[in-house]
Amino acid sequence: MLFLYLLFPGRQTSTAQSFTDKPAASAPILIDKIAAVVNDEIITMMDIDKAIRFYPAFRKTQESEETFYARVLEDLINYKVVYLEYKDQYTLKEEDYNEVQTAVIEKLGSLEN
Secondary structure (H helix, E strand, O other): OEEEEOOOOOOOOOOOOOOOOOOOOOEEEEEEEEEEOOOOOOEHHHHHHHHHHHHHHHHOOOOOOHHHHHHHHHHHHHHHHHHHHOOOOOOOHHHHHHHHHHHHHHHHOOOOO
8 A cells, every 4th residue: 555645844753842952853744545556546545535524424324434445445435446548528518517426415415424
């Protein structure tokens, strides 16, 4: 699994430094992890978390959190494959988004968390 890091110059690694200590060197801060790579596209752990928060109603009864997480990742991979295969052949219009949004609102009651 690959890691994405963002460096913040001057960020202290310890909050309990005295005035005589030299500031610690900048340490990398983990921002996100790559969960899957589909061709040249990535799916991050944050993508999975967003999908899980957006689709909690799709979790099956008695489904463990790990199984649900793996199923969401598999779905995201499948969606990405389909998208990459057909992205040049189809263009979504505003009406397409509205249709999906309406279906989600009818199923879940809201687009908010």
